[in-house]
Amino acid sequence: MLWFSGKISGPKPAALLRVGFQIQTDGDCGSKEHSAKRRTYFTLNMSRLPVMSTKRVLTSSSSENSQDMAPVQKKMRKDQDPQRPQTATTIIGDKRPPAAARASLYRPVRGVGAATVAVAPSRGVPKQVKASSAPKAASVKQQAATKPAGTGPTRRQPWDLKGKVSDMESKIRTYQTKIKSLSEENEVLKGSLAQSKTKAAELEREVERQRRKISEFEQEQQRLSGVQSELEKVSSEKNVLQKELSNLEQKYKVIETLRESQEMELQTLKMKQSVQETTMARLRATLKETEELVTSLKETVAHQKDELHAGEMERRQLHNTIQELKGNIRVFCRVRPLEDGGLTKHIQLAPSDNKSIILAKTEESHTGKTADTQKNYHFSFDRVFGPQASQQEIFDEISLLVQSALDGYNVCCFAYGQTGSGKTYTMEGEEVDDTRGVIPRAVQQIFRAGAKLQSQGWEFSFTASFVEIYNETLRDLLYSGKTSKRPEHEIRKAANNEVTVTNLTYEKVYSEDQVLGLIALAKQNRSTAQTALNDRSSRSHSVFQLQIEGVNSGRDVKCKSILCLVDLAGSERMVKSQSQGERFKEMTSINSSLSNLGIVITSLANKESHVPYRNTKLTYLLQNCLGGNSKTLMFVNISPEPDSFGETLNSLRFASKVNDCIIGTASSNKK
Ligand SMILES: Nc1ncnc2c1ncn2[C@@H]1O[C@H](COP(=O)(O)OP(=O)(O)OP(=O)(O)O)[C@@H](O)[C@H]1O
Known part of the structure; x- marks a missing residue:
């Protein structure tokens, strides 16, 4: 069985379009491992074909692939069974092509049948790609269908092997042309993919940078939240301090008033002091005079005390004399x-x-x-x-x-x-x-x-x-x-x-x-x-x-x-x-x-x-x-x-x- 599998990835520029043929034997259909081995993209070995023997379609030239082509040829010969000269076109996709396209598709390609062209999603291709790939596959098939339309279907006689080969060659050429254009397109897409990868890497870096920035912002935000709470605290402290300041200002005003009154009092006291100093000086002079007087009085007192004592002694004597007389x-x-x-x-x-x-x-x-x-x-x-x-x-x-x-x-x-x-x-x-x-x-x-x-x-x-x-x-x-x-x-x-x-x-x-x-x-x-x-x-x-x-x-x-x-x-x-x-x-x-x-x-x-x-x-x-x-x-x-x-x-x-x-x-x- 000959498979054409293609993948057209999504709307992104980096989308990958994969187009390939897969030759698979019936007995190997269920094995993934074997299927992988047998899968070859653009590996049609044309050397065995008489027309295309000198023309290299794709880069693949491995002997393994050449060998793998043998059963295909064998099968193709088997398919020349006159009982089953039908042409089969199978379109595999998410959407059916429009009616016009379908009509062209059902039309025989140059009247040559016995080939199955399948457009199927490659394994591992994301599901969303299918929708976008459908129109491309449809266009390919359309090309294939419209080309022989001008010539019209020609049924070869079973014996017309040459004609059949000619048809096949023509068909192969068409495919080769398609493959070439697809290859070019693929190259473009590869370039685009590389660009997209670069861009993706850049974007990843950008994302990483942005993440770092976000992290920094988050840290900054945390710091700012700390700062904010600090700010709130400071603000409340500021309010308290402002109140205190207001109180202090009031107190200051009171003190200022008090100071002024005390200053006035001080002035009064200074005046009084001055008066008192004058009085003091006068009193000192008086005191000196008084001290002199006291000294002289003390002398007098001492003298009088002596006299008093003498008088007392005399009194005692007289008193005693009187008592004795009595x-x-x-x-x-x-x-x-x-x-x-x-x-x-x-x-x-x-x-x-x-x-x-x-x-x-x-x-x-x-x-x-x-x-x-x-x-x-x-x-x-x-x-x-x-x-x-x-x-x-x-x-x-x-x-x-x-x-x-x-x-x-x-x-x-x-x-x-x-x-x-x-x-x-x-x-x-x-x-x-x-x-x-x-x-x-x-x-x-x-x-x-x-x-x-x-x-x-x-x-x-x-x-x-x-x-x-x-x-x-x-x-x-x-x-x-x-x-x-x-x-x-x-x-x-x-x-x-x-x-x-x-x-x-x-x-x-x-x-x-x-x-x-x-x-x-x-x-x-x-x-x-x-x-x-x-x-x-x-x-x-x-x-x-x-x-x-x-x-x-x-x-x-x-x-x-x-x-x-x-x-x-x-x-x-x-x-x-x-x-x-x-x-x-x-x-x-x-x-x-x-x-x-x-x-x-x-x-x-x-x-x-x-x-x-x-x-x-x-x-x-x-x-x-x-x-x-x-x-x-x-x-x-x-x-x-x-x-x-x-x-x-x-x-x-x-x-x-x-x-x-x-x-x-x-x-x-x-x-
Ligand atoms: N001059 C007096 N005027 C008024 N009352 C007096 C006077 N002399 C004595 N009396 C009274 O006479 C009483 C006897 O006096 P008093 O006790 O002094 O006598 P006395 O000689 O001390 O007697 P004794 O030897 O027993 O002590 C007392 O009640 C006392 O108050």
């Missing part, structure tokens, strides 16, 4: 008022004289025939205070002695008298201001006077102690520890003649209130010791001592003294009280101490070589306050009741005895 031991008598405020008959006070007292006793006639006789007892003291005398009046007389204590003299003030005669009232008094006694008033005066003397360079320190003597036993009234651990005390006399009590509380005091606190504590200690059956405070002596030390460092002067304020136990006689047992012991002790006090005072007055201070705890403790270096004041308190007449008389006698004593001239403890 007597270093003085006795004041104080009459307690009756509870109902009335007047008692047996105590008579001269209205013009405040130093004498008359104790009158009316004795009834035993026979009743004679008139009652009255016996008067006259007593004179340094001062006699009637029942109306106030606490302040009492203290006014004592305050001179208190001043002596600050001047460096030992001062002792004690209250003597029977129980209930007003000793405690006189010494301690009550808490209300008007009724305050000697002790709180003396403390007040000492602290105030000490403070005043500071301006003259005096520095004072005070030490307080409060002791009770009961049945010749000492008891610390400032003790604040446990009762069970209350210590025992002994009186000691140091080498410098200072008398101290062992284990006694000596409290440094810095204010009047602190001393008042200690007096309150002492009162509490005394009240806890006594019972309902035993009013111990009446039967014990309480001794408050304030040690005073003064230093005038500028003048190198020191002074040291003791202010001693004593509330003595009741002085009632043993017989009257009819005391027994413990009470007897108490009374013996009291009487002993009081009589010894009288003995000591008398000894001092008589300037005896031996003064029996150590006879009792009381006189031993008061040794320094009663000696030649002291000023002593005794209150004799008397009760106004008629039934106390005897005790009153005794008290006045004792006081009178003391009053008659003249203790040696006191000397100040100055160093």
